[in-house]
Structures are given as structure tokens and as C-alpha cells.
Amino acid sequence: MAQEKTYKIAVIPGDGTGPEVIREGVKVLDAAAERFGFKLSYNYFDWGGERYLKTGDTIPKGGIDELRKHDAIYLGAIGHPDVTPGILEKEILLRIRFELDQYINLRPVKLYPGVWTPIKDKGPEDIDFVVVRENTEGLYAGGGGFLRKGTPQEVAIQESINTRFGVERCLRYAFEFCRKRNKKKTLTLVGKTNVLTYAWNLWERTFYEVAKEYPDIKTDYAHVDATCMWFVKNPEWFDVIVTDNMFGDIITDLGAIIQGGMGIAAGGNINPEGVSMFEPIGGSAPKYTGKNVINPLAAICAGMMMLEHLGEEEAARAIENAVIKVCRDHLKSLSAGKMGYSTSEVGDLVANYT
């Protein structure tokens, strides 16, 4: 009998409701593994706010190298009400993205049937696009500093650092992704070429250069401000979007809300040649912690993306179909406390349908 394939998963449940939603995610992943004949072995990491408050430590020495030994990382949520904002985000989340060179943040924006969207007259056929966000440079590079800090003459500079190397690999990923997705075969660059004339000149030049290698892909461009309007007014215009780190952060949250909110939105931090990390994109939701009311679907969808990334396409599709069934036939709402089911019941439902 052939040896079953085993994937080593690093699990970082994190803060707040992170552990609760990850528990349901693991339940569903195990159900899928069982059904589709592969194995998942999990190593848990207790990184997050609690540990930081106890030890003063965010990621212990050697921690990043531990992550490298895995096939993928499954993250719950980072963020603790008693920790100054920025510390955990920068020293855990952003540090992993940067050190593991997860240079793509992949955010599907897909409205499932039966899911409530706050925008009028749009259905699942209108809201189905993917944002490819650069994930390792731009304004997130941490460049900048203060001059005369604390004086009336203070200057604070924040630099968006963009490299041909970083921009090009992100664009190539987006073109390839658009080709494989094979929907409208249209890639839209979202930027601000008319004002940020250094950063977006590099992006635009590289975009049209790389585009020559993809004659089958139509290219388009939109300013980031106009894009926000179109997400609400004409989301059906988009197929695949590529943008920088900061604009990607902004438009993907807007994308999350039109696809039904934090209860369902998931994303992948991808290094195509390395170790990638998958996460629900909502926060740690402290006020719902331990109440068994938070929606685990976003974490479950992150798990689904992880399986797809690992090559288990069939299992991923089974989870997606189970999520669609649960949204359509069961949940009253995707919001915490209003689902008509508890966190663990939702996990059970999806696991059963998978």
C-alpha cells in the first residue's frame, strides 16, 4: 500500500478568538485529509499577546527557522488589547511575511450564494475577483525616520521603497495567476501614477514590459481612489488586480466587506518557492473571545487556500462546496453571535459536508 502523503503544518493560533477559529479550521482540514487520503501533522506555536505579556518575547530565538521546516503555516489572529498596537503586528505578522519572503498577499474576493453583502443589486456573479498584493516592500519596508522629533520643527518621513526585483516578481505572479484563473483574463494595475510619480512609474513601466510576455492577458489600469468607488459600484468589472502593499491593504479590506465581511474573508501570504502562511483576515476580536460565537468560516477558508496551495485541489474544492452549503442552507448571518449556530457547530457542519 502506498505511503500517504503527510504535510507538516506550523499552527500559530495567536490571540483572542484565534485559537477558537483555528480549532474549527483544523477539524475541517482533518476531515478533508481523511476523505482525500493525505495526512496533516501539526506543530503548535504559542506566539502572540499572552506570551509577550508574560515573557516580553514575540518570536523566540530560532523561531523563524522552526517555521522553515514546515510545508505551510496556519495563523489564527495576532493582536491583544493590553499590548501597544504595532508591536505584535510588526514583530510577529510582518516579521514572518518579510523573513520568509512571502512576497505575495493573495486575497480572493468572492461572494458566495446566500451571503449578505452590504452593497445593492450585486450578487455572486458580480463579486468574484482576486487581489494580488505585493507583501514585502513599499511603505511596509519600514524606511524613514524623524528629524527634530518632539520639537515644533519636527519632520517625520515614511518611505515607500520599491525595487524592480520586488515589483517584477509580484507582477509576474499576477500575470501567471490571471492566466491560470482563465476568467476574463484581465489584469488591472491599481496605483496612483498621476501623483506618486516615482513608485508608480516603476510599477507602470514594469507592468507594460512584463505584459508583452502575456499577449493573452488584457491589461488595465485604475487609480486607487477610483478603484474604491468601483468596488462598491461596479465590482463586476474586475478579474485580477495587482497593487502595492499599502494600497493592497486598503482595497482588500474593502473587498472583504463586499464579500460578506470578516466572517468569511481569508488570505494567503505566499512565497512560491518557500513556506507560505494562510490566515483569516479579521482581527483577534477580544470581545468575543471564549464565547463560542465567532464565525470560523474565514479560518476554514484560509485552510482551504492552504490545501489548494499544497496541491490538494480536490480537497480544497470539497471544503469550498461545504462552506457554500453552510452559508446557503444554515447560517442566518455571518456575524459573530448572529449565525444561529455556535463556532464549533459551524465547524462540525462544514466538516460533515466536506
Next chain:
Amino acid sequence: MAQEKTYKIAVIPGDGTGPEVIREGVKVLDAAAERFGFKLSYNYFDWGGERYLKTGDTIPKGGIDELRKHDAIYLGAIGHPDVTPGILEKEILLRIRFELDQYINLRPVKLYPGVWTPIKDKGPEDIDFVVVRENTEGLYAGGGGFLRKGTPQEVAIQESINTRFGVERCLRYAFEFCRKRNKKKTLTLVGKTNVLTYAWNLWERTFYEVAKEYPDIKTDYAHVDATCMWFVKNPEWFDVIVTDNMFGDIITDLGAIIQGGMGIAAGGNINPEGVSMFEPIGGSAPKYTGKNVINPLAAICAGMMMLEHLGEEEAARAIENAVIKVCRDHLKSLSAGKMGYSTSEVGDLVANYT
């Protein structure tokens, strides 16, 4: 008999549909002046794409000083399909904002009764807030450059330059504005403190320092990404928002769409001690040019803001009430070509009701 007060207005109709909507704006301004007993004298400037294509010139020598001789500037739209994007924006629009030190971009987001919003379950009582956008620094300062341009090792840097001076005067304006508005007396700083730790540290520090002088104003903070979600999901949470130039650009376009779109959204570029400029925020809409189908209400609302700024509060309220009547009792839609009225008919209606 007392001499009537006369305001000198510099008018820049600009490109595309700019002249058409400004014509209706002037019609309404004149009606208001007539009724409320003041005068407006207009000087027209032909700056824009046509002039640039003919002469290669954007603003002629001495042009900015000409503007300084006026009480206010009334702008149509800048942007021409045959001119490389960026040139007219930077050399006309942004140049005026910077040289006249119009350090506030004021954007009321108000849904009038009867106006269609693309978001569900929200009405005029929910969508009524104001964004105070810093208008002269941040990423718009033009800082940055290229290293090894055109090579595989290229680096493009775009700098967000924030000064204590610039941030503080913007925050003070916002606090004062919030006090005068006297609605929820809540000022929300919108930023990205957890990642852009130089720029937003300065903003945040200054925000809480200045706040001490305004004990009657409640302060709040939201990340820019979350703010975009809340604009769509819970716009009723906001009263006055203050943010930087780039984030302000993005969130005000989103604000425009929830208040009914480009047909109605107007803004002011304000130098409280100098010459301010008022504009509809939609573009030059080349495809509708000369067809008498574009909606002039945004330009009319810009005119209303201009009168308010000049101290003609009563006249401004009369225009606003006229706009409300026209939206509620006449227009079928705010979109170009779908209003059920022509551009000039809409101008006539508002002028008659004023």
C-alpha cells in the same frame, strides 16, 4: 443706500465637461447673489488641456499671482484624454493647492433625501460626516527618486513627508471644525499607526496633544483599512474625520460613492488665511463633453461651499435646500444622461428654487 458687497471669483472651467457644469454653477451663484444682496464678479482663466496642447503651457507666468487677487477660486475639472496623465494634475491642480497653501481639503459626505446610494439599509440620517484631508504634504510632497533607473537593480522611492507644522495646523482646523459643526463632537483620526510608525507616530502624538485643548471633543482612532469597511457597513459611526493627503484621497472617493457619486460630490481646498478653491470632485468626463447630459449638482454644491466659506451662510443654505428639492422631486438619477433633465435644465431648476 449701502454699497453691495462684491466678491471677486477666479473661475477655471478647465477640461471636458468642466465648462458646462461651471456655467450652471455660475447661474445658481448669481441667483443666490441676487436674492441675498451681494455681488460676484468673475475672471475666467483658460487653463487646462486644450491650452496645454496648443501652447505647451499649463499655468502662464504670473498666473498664480493673478489668483491671489481673488476672494476665491471656482474650478471645473482638470484632465484631458490627449495629455499624459499626471501633467495637468500636477502642474495645475496640485500646483495651485501647494502654492496657495490650501492646506485643508474639506469633503462633506452627506446623502441628501431621495438620492440613491449603492449601500443597503442606510439613509440620510446615517450618511452625514465630513473628511478633513491634509492637502499640502505627505506622499503628495513629491519627495523621492530613482536609483539605477531602467536596470534590474532599480529602486524607486516615494516619500511621505510630514511636518509637525503641517500636521498640527490640519489637526487644529479639524478640531475647530468639529466644535463648530456641533453634531456628535467626535473627531476620528484615520491612519496606519501599526505599520507606518514614523508618519503616524507624529500624527498620533500631535493629535492627542492638541486634543487636550478641546476637552469638549471626543477623540477616536481608526486604521485606514478598517475605515473603508466602516464607510460601507457603518457610516453612521462618523462625525468628523481627519487624515493625511493620500489616505484622504482614497477615503473621500469612497465617501463620494456612498453619498450618491460624482454627480453630487464637491470639495474645498482651503487656506483659512488665504485664497481657497472649490471644485466638484468628479473628473472631466470626456465622453459626455458638449452633450448637455452631465450632472451639474456637484459643481453647484462646490459653489455652495464657496459661498459658505465667504461668509454667505444664508445663501449657501438656500442653495442646499434647492439642491435637496431637485434631488427629491425631480431627478430620476444623479448619473449623466439618466437624470431625466439636461445639464442646463438642472441648473435652471436649482437657480429657481434658490
